[in-house]
Amino acid sequence: MPATRLDGKKIASEIRSEVAADVETFVSGGNHPPQLAAVLVGEDPASQVYVRNKERACAKAGIASRLDRMPAATTQAELLAKVAELNSDPAVSGILVQLPLPSKANGGTGIDERAVLDAIDPIKDVDAFSPVNVGLLMQGRPRFLPCTPHGIVQLLHRTGIETSGKHVVVVGRSDIVGKPMAMMLAQKDSTCGPAVANATVTIAHSRTSNLTEICRQADILIAAVGRPEMITADMIQPGAVVIDVGINRVEDKLVGDVAFDEAEAVASAITPVPGGVGPLTIAMLLHNTLMAAKMQAAGK
Numbered sequence: 025m026p027a028t029r030l031d032g033k034k035i036a037s038e039i040r041s042e043v044a045a046d047v048e049t050f051v052s053g054g055n056h057p058p059q060l061a062a063v064l065v066g067e068d069p070a071s072q073v074y075v076r077n078k079e080r081a082c083a084k085a086g087i088a089s090r091l092d093r094m095p096a097a098t099t100q101a102e103l104l105a106k107v108a109e110l111n112s113d114p115a116v117s118g119i120l121v122q123l124p125l126p127s128k129a130n131g132g133t134g135i136d137e138r139a140v141l142d143a144i145d146p147i148k149d150v151d152a153f154s155p156v157n158v159g160l161l162m163q164g165r166p167r168f169l170p171c172t173p174h175g176i177v178q179l180l181h182r183t184g185i186e187t188s189g190k191h192v193v194v195v196g197r198s199d200i201v202g203k204p205m206a207m208m209l210a211q212k213d214s215t216c217g218p219a220v221a222n223a224t225v226t227i228a229h230s231r232t233s234n235l236t237e238i239c240r241q242a243d244i245l246i247a248a249v250g251r252p253e254m255i256t257a258d259m260i261q262p263g264a265v266v267i268d269v270g271i272n273r274v275e276d277k278l279v280g281d282v283a284f285d286e287a288e289a290v291a292s293a294i295t296p297v298p299g300g301v302g303p304l305t306i307a308m309l310l311h312n313t314l315m316a317a318k319m320q321a322a323g324k
């Protein structure tokens with residue numbers, strides 16, 4: 025029997041309606057609408073998709089948005105000045121600097137990504153990338169949850185997929201997806217969102233020597249690599265749940281990190297690309313932007 029398709033788009037739309045209703049209540053209580061400020065340096069393809077969809081979603085949820093496009097040749101000082109401007113603008117609730125910043129090979133000036141993320145006011149850090157927010161998450165008392173892992177947690181929760189006691193293999197150890205995902209699922213009890221946690225987690229990466237063998241041990245396999253269709257059917261335990269985070273542009277089409285057609289025949293449930301994790305990331309970003317606005321309104 026082919027796998028159930030986990031409809032990220034549908035669940036994202038439910039979450040967005042919940043956020044929209046909360047925004048309405050917040051604004052009718054005499055507050056300014058929350059505002060999300062995104063900064064895009066250069067033209068990373070995955071970021072382009074993200075920016076476009078994000079603006080649309082904000083508008084629908086009653087969240088204001090602004091986008092500051094900066095050329096690939098932007099210097100670190102210029103970008104830090106932009107972040108400082110957004111930090112001190114009281115109309116801005118949340119700040120998101122699109123990653124990756126352009127590499128030198130792509131016309132970039134070699135900006136230190138860490139320095140930029142460190143400069144974002146933690147109370148406006150809707151990506152949850154700043155050291156304070158990462159630390160709080162690590163300790164199981166998060167303020168903002170990072171959007172993509174949180175979206176995946178919501179998806180698992182709302183489709184009734186249990187993680188407690190399960191073996192989750194996360195392929196990829198980036199600060200934006202792999203690392204926080206692994207940490208959230210390994211937390212004791214439900215400190216990182218709804219009642220999904222207590223998993224046994226393995227983190228795999230480019231130096232993992234027996235990747236196929238490790239992946240095959242997963243009850244839940246989460247691929248966040250950025251390599252089109254690298255997870256093939258032989259890497260999936262029959263009946264496993266497969267979550268595909270990858271957004272790769274191949275000949276003008278979006279494809280995930282999982283070879284969907286063959287994986288679908290082996291897995292019990294699987295997220296498609298597009299229509300899986302991507303829309304959930306955006307829904308959780310809206311959630312975080314509202315949370316930021318609420319915290320700022322409460323003077324926290």
Ligand SMILES: NC(=O)C1=CN([C@@H]2O[C@H](COP(=O)(O)OP(=O)(O)OC[C@H]3O[C@@H](n4cnc5c(N)ncnc54)[C@H](OP(=O)(O)O)[C@@H]3O)[C@@H](O)[C@H]2O)C=CC1
Nearest residue numbers: 070196197198201229230248249250269270271301302305
């Ligand atoms: N759907 C969504 O909402 C989002 C999607 N994405 C997409 O997810 C993908 C991953 O993004 P991100 O986490 O930022 O990527 P990064 O490039 O930052 O990290 C990729 C990770 O994959 C590992 N890796 C690379 N090659 C292999 C390999 N052959 N075998 C095993 N592991 C490997 C790397 O290992 P090492 O550490 O050793 O280098 C690294 O840890 C991208 O396609 C991105 O566009 C990202 C964010 C949100």
Ligand SMILES: Nc1nc(=O)c2c([nH]1)NC[C@@H]1CN(c3ccc(C(=O)N[C@@H](CCC(=O)O)C(=O)O)cc3)C=[N+]21
Nearest residue numbers: 070071073074077121122123271298299300302303305
């Ligand atoms: N600071 C920062 N935070 C991020 O979270 C971040 C980032 N930088 N840089 C780029 C990656 C990528 N990313 C995506 C999120 C949603 C979709 C998305 O909406 N995907 C739809 C695409 C639908 C379509 O338009 O075809 C889907 O998968 O169905 C895509 C990509 C967030 N990222």
